[in-house]
Amino acid sequence: xxxxxxxxELIKDGKRLDGRAFDEIRPFKIExxxxxxxxxxxxxxxxxxxxxxxxxxPVETQPKHxxxxxxxxxxCRYQMAPFSxxxxxSRSGPNRRAxxxxxxxxxxxxxxxMLNEFPGSMINIFVEILQGDGGTRAAGITAASVALASAGxxxxxxxxxxxxxxxxxELVLDMDMIEDNYSDSDMPMAVSPxxxxxxxxxxxxxxxxxxxxxxxxxxxEAGKVISAAQREALRSVYKNIAKKYEGE
Amino acid sequence: MYAIDLIKxxxxxxxxxxxxREDSRxxxxxxxxxxxxxxxxxxxxxxxxxxxxxxxxxxxxxxxxEPMEDTPDMGTIAMSAELLPAASADYETGPPSPESIELARxxxxxxxxxxxxxxxxxxxxxxxxxxxxxxxxxxxxxxxxFDASCIAAxxxxxxxxxxGYEDEKExxxxxxxxxKIDNIVTSATFGKIGKHLVLDPDRSEENAMLARFTVATDxxxxxxxxxxxxxxxxxxxxxxxxxxxxxxxxxxxxIIEESKA
Numbered sequence: 001x002x003x004x005x006x007x008x009e010l011i012k013d014g015k016r017l018d019g020r021a022f023d024e025i026r027p028f029k030i031e032x033x034x035x036x037x038x039x040x041x042x043x044x045x046x047x048x049x050x051x052x053x054x055x056x057x058p059v060e061t062q063p064k065h066x067x068x069x070x071x072x073x074x075x076c077r078y079q080m081a082p083f084s085x086x087x088x089x090s091r092s093g094p095n096r097r098a099x100x101x102x103x104x105x106x107x108x109x110x111x112x113x114m115l116n117e118f119p120g121s122m123i124n125i126f127v128e129i130l131q132g133d134g135g136t137r138a139a140g141i142t143a144a145s146v147a148l149a150s151a152g153x154x155x156x157x158x159x160x161x162x163x164x165x166x167x168x169x170e171l172v173l174d175m176d177m178i179e180d181n182y183s184d185s186d187m188p189m190a191v192s193p194x195x196x197x198x199x200x201x202x203x204x205x206x207x208x209x210x211x212x213x214x215x216x217x218x219x220x221e222a223g224k225v226i227s228a229a230q231r232e233a234l235r236s237v238y239k240n241i242a243k244k245y246e247g248e
Numbered sequence: 249m250y251a252i253d254l255i256k257x258x259x260x261x262x263x264x265x266x267x268x269r270e271d272s273r274x275x276x277x278x279x280x281x282x283x284x285x286x287x288x289x290x291x292x293x294x295x296x297x298x299x300x301x302x303x304x305x306x307x308x309x310x311x312x313x314e315p316m317e318d319t320p321d322m323g324t325i326a327m328s329a330e331l332l333p334a335a336s337a338d339y340e341t342g343p344p345s346p347e348s349i350e351l352a353r354x355x356x357x358x359x360x361x362x363x364x365x366x367x368x369x370x371x372x373x374x375x376x377x378x379x380x381x382x383x384x385x386x387x388x389x390x391x392x393x394f395d396a397s398c399i400a401a402x403x404x405x406x407x408x409x410x411x412g413y414e415d416e417k418e419x420x421x422x423x424x425x426x427x428k429i430d431n432i433v434t435s436a437t438f439g440k441i442g443k444h445l446v447l448d449p450d451r452s453e454e455n456a457m458l459a460r461f462t463v464a465t466d467x468x469x470x471x472x473x474x475x476x477x478x479x480x481x482x483x484x485x486x487x488x489x490x491x492x493x494x495x496x497x498x499x500x501x502x503i504i505e506e507s508k509a
Contacts (some may be wrong), residue, residue: 096349104352181318185361187473197480201461204357206469212490216483244490 008184010167017178025162025174025222030143032233040151042233044143047176048133053143055151057123070158072118077108078140080129086177088130101137102127102135108161108190114154124152134177135163141190141200146230150237159199160226161190164215166205171215173222186207189219193227257456264441269453271300276308276447276492281399281500283507285407292423293408295507301390303324303335306400308408312372312418313379323377326395327356329384329397336389340405341476347507350476352384355398355435358464358472362433365405369428371412381407382425391450394462394474398435400477405429433471434500435464436493440479445489447496461484461486463493470494 010017020026024045035041038054061067078101082092094102109125111152125148127140142159149158165175166185170235175183198216207215263270271323273279288294293308310493316324329352331339344394359365370378384397408427412419439449439457449457459477464472470490 095352096344099346099349101351103350104474104476107476107478111480192480195482197482198475198486201473201475201481201486203473204361204471206361206471208469209490209494212470213483213487216486235417237382 010031010039010179010182011170013230016172016243018176022170022172023218023222024177025225028226028229030146030229030233031219032146033237038147040149040153042143042146042150044139046135046139047174048131048143049129049136050131051136051139051143052128052130053140053147054126054128055147055153056119056124056126058118058153059124061120061122064123064229067223069169070119070174070238071115072113072121072123074106074109074113074115074123074125076102076109076125076127076144078102078105078127078129078137080132081207084129084132086133097116099142104200105137105141108159109148112155112157112159112192113148114147114156114188117154123148132177134175134180135188137161138163138174138188138190142226142230146233147227149230149234157192158227158230159190159192160223160230161188161200161227162219163188163224164219165209166211166215171211173218184207187215189216191223195225217239250362253452253455256452259312260452260456264444264446264453266458267444269446271450275444276450276496278395278451278496278500279502283399283503285403285507290420291404291485292411292420293341293404293406293427295400295401295403296387296409297395297403299392299398299399299448301388302392302396302450303388303391304400305385305394306397306404306507307385309381309383310378310411310418311381312376312413314375315371315377319367320375321371322367323379325356325360325365325367325380325382325404327352327359327382327401329355329393331386331389331393333343336367336385338507339386339389350474351393351397354394354462354464354472354474354481355384355473358398358433358435359401359405359423361399361471362431362466362469362478364402364429364431365432366428366430370410378410380405390453391454392437392448394437394460395435395448398433398464399504402432405417406432406504406508421434425432430468432501432504433464434465434497434504435462435472436489436496436500437462438480438492440485449490461489462488464509465490465493
């Protein structure tokens with residue numbers, strides 16, 4: 001929402017810059033178990049976003065004083081690679097934005113992971129934004145969810161996340177970087193599809209009271225597509241293993 | 249969490265389930281809000297806010313610097329928050345915690361998205377502008393730092409005077425004009441305890457709550473929202489909290505406006 005100077009025409013003839021309809025998400029692809037060493041992992045390609053999530057755990061909590069004798073703890077680090085953005089090289093390591101995103105991402109998974117199954121242990125979630133083009137926290141949560149599932153960690157649900165923004169008077173789903181820079185609002189949400197309960201909601205800009213429920217409905221509608229792709233990604237891991245042994 | 253907090257949390261949950269609160273407030277009532285503006289004379293603006301027993305001090309300093317690259321015709325504003333070890337036995341010294349970063353960023357987003365400060369009035373010359381630094385100091389913690397900090401930041405900005413600037417020198421002892429404020433944003437923070445939503449949770453209620461939700465609004469628009477903690481919220485709950493936040497805005501805005509020295 002930074003600058004209004006040199007603002008490009010984001011909507012022309014009812015279409016967005018990249019030709020999408022207002023309620024259309026960018027091409028979405030997800031693959032599970034992409035890393036050999038991690039207990040679970042997933043790679044998301046969402047528009048130009050390339051997001052890797054890796055999960056290690058449950059393992060013994062380090063440092064030990066952080067251990068909770070009643071349940072597992074989750075540690076989460078969201079990080080953007082120094083080469084991930086179209087603009088200049090950014091310093092590596094977490095900045096204030098990344099620290100906040102790590103915190104809200106962690107809170108999403110504290111809701112769905114069955115933490116009481118692993119008392120005293122910790123589960124590490126690493127979200128690495130290899131290439132960012134708007135909506136990276138949503139892509140990160142969507143990937144981390146599949147990474148946790150592929151690690152065999154019990155969860156109440158497979159969470160997805162999508163962002164809904166506002167350009168002028170129009171609500172638009174899944175904004176890319178250009179739209180995000182010049183938009184009037186942005187609202188990333190993470191949803192548990194079994195009962196459409198909302199686990200993450202952040203927003204800034206200016207929504208009216210009437211726009212809010214419409215925006216939430218748009219996310220939940222588009223979430224069906226993302227959810228299906230997440231499940232298919234997990235299924236195909238086992239299909240591929242089965243294929244490997246069929247020939248023998 | 250200490251054992252006493254767990255026991256207290258059970259008690260709070262039971263009370264709330266009957267629609268009651270420990271201090272006999274209604275579920276959707278704020279605690280008393282008191283603002284002391286201008287208590288730090290060395291700062292360009294300041295305000296100490298008491299929200300019940302939560303006490304937050306916000307100070308505004310201004311300095312001449314460069315505009316941001318993408319907004320060359322505007323000054324800048326930056327916010328940070330510190331949970332002082334003096335404010336609670338649970339707070340420790342050290343680098344900023346994720347909690348304090350989240351606090352500062354949520355308050356910042358509401359005030360920024362509401363275009364509260366006329367940043368274009370801060371341009372001095374091409375490539376030269378005033379930078380505003382708002383520092384939020386939590387002095388005593390008794391829950392709901394988000395709303396207390398939002399009121400303190402807003403009120404300190406309302407009471408800010410811009411220093412003079414002559415011959416490339418900042419004249420902090422010769423403040424010439426009031427900072428131009430175009431809008432006032434206030435926030436309302438809720439805790440979800442059991443199935444109930446309570447406004448302005450105190451410390452014991454925060455220990456008992458599963459989800460936190462902050463809504464920053466002006467008169468017309470929702471300016472910022474942030475859900476916190478591991479609990480979940482339904483769409484209908486979010487809508488009802490937004491309704492309450494829009495309704496409470498006038499009350500809090502009036503208190504901020506009256507604090508203008």
